[in-house]
Amino acid sequence: MSLPAKIVLIGAGSAVFTQGLLADFILSTDFRPLEIALVDTDEQVLHAIAAVARRMVSVKQAEITITASTDRKDVLPGADVVVTTIAVGGRRAWEADVFIPRKYGIYQPVGDTTMPGGISRALRMIPVMLEIARDVQALCPDAYFFNYSNPMTAICMALRKEAQVDVIGLCHGVLHVEHHLAHFLGVEPSQVRSLGVGLNHLTFLHDLRVGGENGWTQVDEVLQDQKRYLQKAENAPDLFAEMGQAGTANPTYHDNLFSWELYETYGAFPAVLDRHVVEFFPERFRDGRYYGRTLGVDAFSFENVIAKGDADYEILFQRATGAAELDNGLFSRQAGEHEQLVDILRSLYLDERRTFSVNLENQGAIPNLPKRAVLELPAVATGRGFYPLFMHDFPDALLPILNRRIHVVELTVEAALTGRHHLFVEALLADGSVTSEAMAQQLATELLEVHRDYLPQFA
Known part of the structure; x- marks a missing residue:
């Protein structure tokens, strides 16, 4: 079978992702000839990213x-x-998802997957993603359909349930995290392999191999050495470095204290480190309290992430008009979502x-987790599609953590599909960050009001 000749990217206004994806295909010379079709509902952004894309191809x-x-059809x-x-x-809208819950003492460093921010985001995302899925089924039914949008698990479960579409997250x-652990151990990333199962942003690596040997033995040795000699977390000057910034090359246990606590308790290491993982355990971080700091404020600053996103768009527009040169770094294949x-x-x-x-439907690959749940798991990419690996030994001790989160996703999906206010409230309560039904009612009402233009199902 020949390689694909036409790729459609819906949501091309995701500037960093799109430029990274384009660079990958430009550098991969076996994908030729190739058409990349860019789609975005924002005409100004679409024009800018298309101009940058054509410059990249020309260079x-x-x-x-x-x-x-602007019309995917x-x-x-x-x-x-x-x-x-x-x-x-x-x-x-993402800012509202995070800032409104702060008024209720709920702090999130990300807000795109779970807790009130992630649940609110799902209500907006699922109806639009369903429309896209139905257009894909009607206009290119044999195409592979990949989704990168968050909340990943909720979107993929909704599309498989409501549209019976084989979306791949x-x-x-x-x-x-494999690369993170490689740096932690001081070995080349190519030496590290893992097996992990869970939900997107809460996947537990329960098997780790370094050069083919059991990697956890090496991890335990380094971990104990670091805990013995490093300062306490509260005094560490480089604590809580932003994702992808300082601290990544030489990580220590105090960069992600909660993830290491989970590892020492369960013998499995969570992806994608504390910035995401803490949001699945809100009852442990009331009022955002996190090792002497506040989540989303001075630990994994949410405002910094938003500011970086705004700055990335300014650079995109400058590149589109020629006011800024194309950075050679665009073609250096830096790690990213793409x-x-x-x-x-x-x-x-x-x-x-x-x-x-x-991210695929379980379908029995992990026997001790629900068959219909969308799980993040290892799968083999073959000429007949994806085949998930069967794993009979996923640790039973982790099941309550994942099953609780699967229940929250199921409530969220139902709320998004039906527009039933009380299901939104139930999802907030099941999540654990909201401490009373009255608070859940008030928070749900406020989020629905601020996003009313994007929530026709709740009208």
Whole structure:
């Protein structure tokens, strides 16, 4: 089977992702000739990203055609691959998801997956993603459909339940943590392999191999050495470095104290480190209290993430107009959400049978977890599609953590599909961050009001 000739990216206004994805395909010369169709509902942003894309293609003289449309129906026919990375309401809606719960003493460093911010985001995202899925089914039914948008688990469960579409969720979390642990051990990332199961942003690596040997033995040795000699976390000057910034190259246990606590308790290490993982345990971090700091404020600052996103868009517009040069770093293949798609497509189309961490319906691959749940798990990418690995030994001790979160996702999906206010309230209560039904009612009402333009199902 030949490699795909047409890829449609819906949500191309995700500037950093789109530029990274384009760079990967420009550098992968076996994908030729190739059409990449960019779709975004914001005409100004679409024009800018399309201009940058064409500049990137021209600089490398790649045999890639860039097309663009604000209407996905114009470009979906003939697509071999469809990729979604949309964010309904953009960063301004995301800010509301996080800032409104703060008034109730609920602090989130991310707010795109779980807790009130993630649940609120799901209510906006699922109806739009369903419309996209139905267009894919109608206009390019044989295309591979990959989703990067969050909340990953809720979106994928909703699309599989309501539209019976075989959407594949992709996230770099497991790969990111494998690299993190490699740096922790002082070995090359190529030496590290893992098996992990869970929900997106809460996947537990329960098997770790370093050069083919049991990696946990090495981890325990380094961990104990660090705990013996390093300062207490409260006094560590580089504590809680932002994701992808300082501290990544030489990580220590105090960079992600809660993740290491979970490892020492359960013998499995969580992806994607504390910034995401703490949000699945809100009862342990009341009022955002986190090792002497406040989540989303001076520990994994949410405002800094938003400011960086706004700055990235300014750079995008400058590159589009020629006011800023294309940075050579665009083609350096820095790690990001996009970096495995090229390898995945090669494995699927050329039947390379490589294993990747993906989000798929369980269907019995992990016997002690619900069959219909969408799990993040290892699967082999073959010429016949993905085949999840059967794992009979996933630790029973982790089941209550994951089953509770699966229940929250199920309530969230039902609320998003039906527009029933009381199911939104039930999801907030089941999540654990809201301490009373009265608070849940008030918070739900306020979030629904601020996002009313994006929530027709609640009208």
